[in-house]
Amino acid sequence: MMKKKVIKSLKIFSLAFALMLIILPFVSAGVGISWDKETSLIPENTKTCLTYKVYNPWPEDSYVQIELSEELMQIVSYIESEAKFVPKQTSSENAIPVEFCFKTPKIYKEDCLLFNKIICRQDCTEEMKIYEGEVEVLEVGEQDVKGGAGGSATAISVSAPLRIKVQCVAHARNYSVVYILIALIALVLLMINLLKKRKEKK
């Protein structure tokens, strides 16, 4: 009788243990990245924003942070700095967009007639400047070694490539300033003449 009871308890315990193994997740929180653009052609001296997406098809919620590699950080003007919550079972189809913006610098030298700034022409003879790096999505959960023992904590991330090509916009020499200046001088002379005439009449 006693033996039967022990066997029954053992069976229940084994079943409970097996159930626990099934229910408890085999994996930790995960990270995912989805993108449909690896290269972006942006005119110089222009601000533009790009969107990548994050997802988490794993059975635990996760918090992620977006980081750009060093070379891309030179031209970044906005990036979300706070950790983003990505709910568990978020598939790639329902990925959450993350936006970051770049302001491309003025890179290509113009051929100017005055003061290196006025009456300029751009032939675009210089080689195209490309900022190359990666977009990294890091999982920012706790990073402690369990049980306080010595050893290494672990962390994960995923990354996607990104190239920003700075486009040179060619243009002919612009004489607008000269035309405006001539028109202004002529206008001033005309006004002086007319005022003189009016004084003479008086």
Next chain:
Amino acid sequence: MQKTFKFKMKKKVDWFNILLVLVILVALIFLVLQNTLFNNVFSITGHATETSTLSNVTIAKYLSIALCTNLSDGILFGDVIELPATDINATHNFDGASTGSTMCVNVSEDANTPIDFCTKANAHLTSVDDDTIGLANETYHNSTETNAGTPGRDTNSTSLTTSYVKSGYAVAAGGLNYYRFWLDVPASQPSGNYNNTVYFKGVTTTLDCN
């Protein structure tokens, strides 16, 4: 009477002023042309007609990874009682089925590109009192399958570094990359609790670790 009329006409016409007005007009015309016509001077013009249709394709890529629970808990080497100690096994090196490793990184089935893994550590194993066990003493090996001998402590096992190094190639969606870790502790090592952080990064196979 005629003489007086001629004299009045001469007085009224001021050629210099007319010239100035003309200069202003011409300058304004050139200004407008400069910013409209001259800008498009190289554009093709003509009477040919054409029709067009849009051709478009979007190539999307997505990948996701997660650590197996035993690896997410950390790489633990337990208490070391005797020094020097070599090839100390991490606690989960052999506790899987067929004495395989249970430290692994999962690639989600919700991914459409194979993944390379990159691994690095942030620093030497360091105690709160700033004593260190050099990273060269913390070694690992990886494989997409595991059993008693794989991943093995052989010539392919490498030391962790502070820069990312590839540690798994073209792992397909739904696949696993198993790891084993070992630690050497020199005889002169001061006692204490030593920690660091090991990073695992998933990248497309075309991308370097950086």
